[in-house]
Amino acid sequence: MTPSPEQPARPAAAEPRRRSSARSTPTIYDVARAAGVASSTVSRAFSRPDRVNAETAARIRAVAADLGYRTNPLARALPTGQTSMIALATADITNPYYFELIRGAQAAAAERGYTTLLADAQESVAIEREGLERVIPTVEGIVLASTRMSDSAIRMLAKQRPVIAVNRDISDVPNVVTDHAMSMRQAVDHLADLGHRQITYLSGPEAAWANGMRWRSLRLYAGERGIHVRRIGPYAPTAGGGARAAADFPAVRSSAVIAYNDLVAIGFMRRLISFGARIPGDVSVVGFDNIFTSALTSPELTTVAPPLRTLGSMAVHNLLALIGGASPTTVRPLALPTRIYVRASTAAPATRRRSWRDAPAPREPATTRGNRLPSSG
Amino acid sequence: MTPSPEQPARPAAAEPRRRSSARSTPTIYDVARAAGVASSTVSRAFSRPDRVNAETAARIRAVAADLGYRTNPLARALPTGQTSMIALATADITNPYYFELIRGAQAAAAERGYTTLLADAQESVAIEREGLERVIPTVEGIVLASTRMSDSAIRMLAKQRPVIAVNRDISDVPNVVTDHAMSMRQAVDHLADLGHRQITYLSGPEAAWANGMRWRSLRLYAGERGIHVRRIGPYAPTAGGGARAAADFPAVRSSAVIAYNDLVAIGFMRRLISFGARIPGDVSVVGFDNIFTSALTSPELTTVAPPLRTLGSMAVHNLLALIGGASPTTVRPLALPTRIYVRASTAAPATRRRSWRDAPAPREPATTRGNRLPSSG
DNA sequence: GTGAAAGCGCTAACAG
């Protein structure tokens, strides 16, 4: 449990360290000499141009340019503590959910001259801790985009560096979240408007904050609209989890399903279809996230999605504000609005309610002969 | 075109810099004082434990541990130039192709105490250049995983830092590649064994090295097996590109198609199905990469895939060797073997050859009503 | 507005 600060020893570098600045990358000293000014002036020319005579600055830049000088971020970081790096911790880069989030974050960071360090936890708490551990000394702040860490672990982290949590509400830790209530309302309204009276929720990981939020909101809004809900699960937030949900589903029977996320929805649809069910004929399915794949499935998935890119950039903006000295309480929590993408996996329930289980399995039409479950992968 | 070394000025940090080491993160000096040794001994205890008396080292570590001391990688980097960071440049993180590659690379790096900086080019040469520019001073080496940079730009880069190219063969730049010849042979053999006599290649971006390799290998092996080939394109390496290829396809007519990658194959299949074609009944389709989505389409896609994870870790291993001082010529180029995943998008050609164009479009079966092209996204 | 000088935290000769 004690952090081990040491790093593995490494073979000596190929060449002995250059002691003379001959032929190596130019420093402010080289520029200073060539421009006939003091090194401190060169330093100012780059870090605080306003504190230098405009002409001098221009000359320095010119000299620097043709010497090929570039500020060394590491050297700058040492005295100032400003590394110009932030970390973005995700539970699993592989999850398409993060793409736009990552991009939004990276773009916002780059705009302000910051580099983003991606820490992939690979869904493992241990790997996450270790990765963060390694990265902390180097970064000025951390965006926690879906983490498996406990609230208290996050609070500890927040003591070491400014932290913004994404889609997670922890007291004392500033966050940006999507409007989960709204997203669920959109899903429920859509299904209710189609005429569904019962909805089954395919539950995601219990540890996932969003999962609790979704289930709670579902109960709330379904109640308001007089819809009966039940929940099965929990399932892994993957296509495999969805397939397992499909296996459990017949016991439940409802005309509509809301899945924890798109991956679960997709796995669920595939397996159910392989059982002979028609979607949306027998069951309507709604996912969350609008991942890339959800527009490529058959049928295409109806899904509710947060503005991922905005979420990422907001997180970074707030983080940089924190780093800049804003007090955590100043950074107002945001609940970003979501949008529903209605596609082909939802429709009005069949008028004659009976389980697809009782119907003869339809002949596999030519266009879907690939729908059987994979033997590989 | 001239690099601009300056970075945007930033608001002053919230607190004035700590001049006294009071209450701040402990340094080797704090540890040294507490342990009653010189700071250099503390330094050695962490960076070269073998050069310190075992007992002394133990005592130092103990003291360090309860002071909460951690080595500061930045401070270490300054005198040594060893930042313990490498960059991984990808054309587009969003492309599922990179997932396992990224993981393989990150795992290999982490194992050796290195942190991976992900530079996402978002398919833009400008963004790529800028991102790399920003990151270069901080990293010890760079893995170029699919880049849109020109050969000469890459050679320039290789002068500044050790570089390993992935799936790109540039003289003087060490690389790891998949065995493109083998991968294409696997695809051709599979289709030939099924009885196909003509294959159409859906070409990817002309700038992509892999594209040229694939087409050349295709001609070679198809020739050997007496199969007629043609090529259409180029198309963007996306589902959209594949859809465009489908629109062009009727002019070509062949019983089998090999696409530049899975995304193209998927877009192609979807569009063709929407036209009323049956897959694999009318056309067999083979992709490359085995991306996640390809096991979730209908029909599931037959595809040829490189060992992505291995590719990533190999790249990093070689890069670290280079950084460690290995000469580029020593790092032997690798061509990693591929594997074909046979799924449902390929079958024997219809015995009666006629274009699906001539057949009446099949009624859309319930299970595939989602197969029409998306109006959204 | 500019220069001189003292560090930031750590490593690396060089002595002892």
Next chain:
DNA sequence: CTGTTAGCGCTTTCAC
């Protein structure tokens, strides 16, 4: 094996 002493490249008082 351990202590002394210079730096790494940059920023930042503090004078001028």
